[in-house]
Amino acid sequence: xxxxxxxxxxxxxxxxxxxxxxxxxxxxxxxxxxxxxxxxxxxxxxxxxxxxxxxxxxxxxxxxxxxxxxxxxxxxxxxxxxxxxxxxxxxxxxxxxxxxxxxxxxxxxxxxxxxxxxxxxxxxxxxxxxxxxxxxxxxxxxxxxxxxxxxxxxxxxxxxxxxxxxxxxxxxxxxxxxxxxxxxxxxxxxxxxxxxxxxxxxxxxxxxxxxxxxxxxxxxxxxxxxxxxxxxxxxxxxxxxxxxxxxxxxxxxxxxxxxxxxxxxxxxxxxxxxxxxxxxxxxxxxxxxxxxxxxxxxxxxxxxxxxxxxxxxxxxxxxxxx
Numbered sequence: 001x002x003x004x005x006x007x008x009x010x011x012x013x014x015x016x017x018x019x020x021x022x023x024x025x026x027x028x029x030x031x032x033x034x035x036x037x038x039x040x041x042x043x044x045x046x047x048x049x050x051x052x053x054x055x056x057x058x059x060x061x062x063x064x065x066x067x068x069x070x071x072x073x074x075x076x077x078x079x080x081x082x083x084x085x086x087x088x089x090x091x092x093x094x095x096x097x098x099x100x101x102x103x104x105x106x107x108x109x110x111x112x113x114x115x116x117x118x119x120x121x122x123x124x125x126x127x128x129x130x131x132x133x134x135x136x137x138x139x140x141x142x143x144x145x146x147x148x149x150x151x152x153x154x155x156x157x158x159x160x161x162x163x164x165x166x167x168x169x170x171x172x173x174x175x176x177x178x179x180x181x182x183x184x185x186x187x188x189x190x191x192x193x194x195x196x197x198x199x200x201x202x203x204x205x206x207x208x209x210x211x212x213x214x215x216x217x218x219x220x221x222x223x224x225x226x227x228x229x230x231x232x233x234x235x236x237x238x239x240x241x242x243x244x245x246x247x248x249x250x251x252x253x254x255x256x257x258x259x260x261x262x263x264x265x266x267x268x269x270x271x272x273x274x275x276x277x278x279x280x281x282x283x284x285x286x287x288x289x290x291x292x293x294x295x296x297x298x299x300x301x302x303x304x305x306x307x308x309x310x311x312x313x314x315x316x317x318x319x320x321x322x
Contacts, residue, residue, distance in 0.1 A: 002228045002229065002231050002232075002259055005228055005259060005260075005263050006225070006228055006229060006309070006310065007310075008263070009225060009228075009263060009266055009267070009306070010306050010307075010310065012267060012270065013270065013302070013303055013306060014270075014274060015299045015300070015302055015303040016303065017060070017303050017304070017306075017307050018060065018063035018300055018303070018304070019056075019059055019060055019063055019307075020059035020060075020062065020063045020064075020065060020070055022059065022065075022066075022067040022070050023055065023056050023059035023060075023070075024056075025067065026055040026058070026059065026067060026070045026071055026074050027050070027053060027054075027055035027056055027059075027074075029055070029071055029074075030050075030054065030055045030071075030074050030075070030078060031046075031049075031050045033075070034046060034049060034078070037123045037126050037127055038122070038123045038126070039082070039123040039127075040123070048313065048314075049078070051312075051313035051314075052081070052312050052313055052314040053308065053311065053312045053313070053314075054074060054077045054078045054081055055070070055074040055077075055078075056308060056311070056312075057077060057304065057305075057308040057312070058070060058073040058074040058076075058077045059074075060300065060303070060304030060305075060307055060308055061073075061189060061192075061297070061300050061301050061304040061305075062192065062193070062196045062297070062300070063300065064196065064197065065196035066196075068134075069134075069195065069196045070196075072131055072134050072135065072195075073192055073195075073196065075127060075130060075131035076128075076131045076132075076192070078127065079124065079127050079128050079131060080154075080185050080188065082124060082127070083101065083124070083155075083158075084158075084185075086101075086124075087101075087158050087162060088158075088237070090237075092162070093162070094162070094166075095159055095162040095163045095166060098155070098158055098159045098162050099119075099159050100118065100119035101119050101120060101124075101155065102119070102152065102155035102156060102158075102159060103117065103119045104117035104118065104119025104120025104121070104125075105119070105120050105128065105151060105152075105155060106148060106151065106152050106155075107119070107120070108120055108125070108128060108129065108132070109132065109144070109147070109148040109151060110144075110145075110148050112136075113129055135147070135192075135195050138195075139194075139195060139200065140200060142200070142203060143191060143194060143195075143200045146191050146203070146206065147188070147191045147192075150187045150188045150190070150191060151188055153182050153187060154182055154183065154184075154185045154187065154188050156182065157179055157181075157182020157183045158182070158183055160179060160182070161179055161183055161241055164179075164239070164241070165238075165239040165241065168239065169239075170239055170240025170241070170245070170246070170249060171240060171241060171246055172246060172249075172250050173243070173246045173247055173250050176240075176241065176242075176243060176246040177220065177243070179241070180220075180223045180224075180227075180241075180243070181216065181219050181220070181223070183241075184219055184222065184223040184226070186215075186218065186219035186222055186223065186301060187215070187219065189297075189301055190215060190294070190297065190298060190301075193293060193294055193297030193298075194290070194293075194294070197290070197293045197297075199289065199290035199293060200290070201287070201290050201291070201294060202287070205283055205287060205290075205291065206294075210276065210279070210280060210281075211280070211291070211294065211295075213276060214273065214276050214277060214280070214295065214298060215298055217269055217272060217273040217276065218273060218298040218299065218301055218302050220269050221266060221269055221270060221273060221302045222301055222302050222305035222306075223243075224243050224262060224265065224266050224269075225266065225302075225305060225306055225309060226305065226309065226315075227242045227243040227244060227262065228243075228244065228259065228262060228263070228266075229309045229315040230242070230315060231244050231245075231255075231259070235255070243262050243265070244258045244259055244261075244262045245258070247261045247262055247265075273302075277295055277299070280295060
């Protein structure tokens, strides 16, 4: 149903695709690391993780990263996808378990590893500890707080979505968009731009209203593209938590018509995204390079999600047509 739409939206994306030259090496490193963490995954499950290409996803979002930093980001991405599977898979965690996971994760990010929290244990804790070591060592306290806040926002949204699914409450479109901005983890990916570039932004610039609006639009673009790619799965499992399904319910139209509505909403948002990026003012010679890196990173997150979605075994899509 959505294959042609996905390829059409890709052709209408003006952001050029980028890919790190370290992508394949980091993917091989990640494939070697995961079995040694003690994850409860058999051979086929590990193979599915490899074919999903989480390191290649990171390589598309952070093409300028060194190989060492790309390993850090790829490990973090893998952690978030494993958590996503645990919270939204066939044997999903309960809302209470998700809340405990959130609390344990924030404890580790904010307080360190010396005192264990029961909400985060085992292989997931080991993977996050390993991935967080270098950002914690290298980045300033205000950045670490910003990153932890973004993770907390993401996991709180994941918990809220689980509560609403358990209660059988499908969201309307406005509620869905608000919640999807949290569950997508895009806001977690944005601070990592500063990690790989080594140029952290002051809070006043990072939270500038114009930059925040651009970040919100970038989040919507990558989230809604993902919704189109995962629609068939979500129709069975999401409890209405998909832009297409929310539009279909709110407008009273068939799902196939809602696909078209979602695609048009995506195109209009892309036009607004491009327009706003062109209006960003100078913040002064000491900050303009970091601001440009941030804006490029938000754009790379959009285009990188498109390219990765179409190449990853996680979201099977029809091959491109000539």
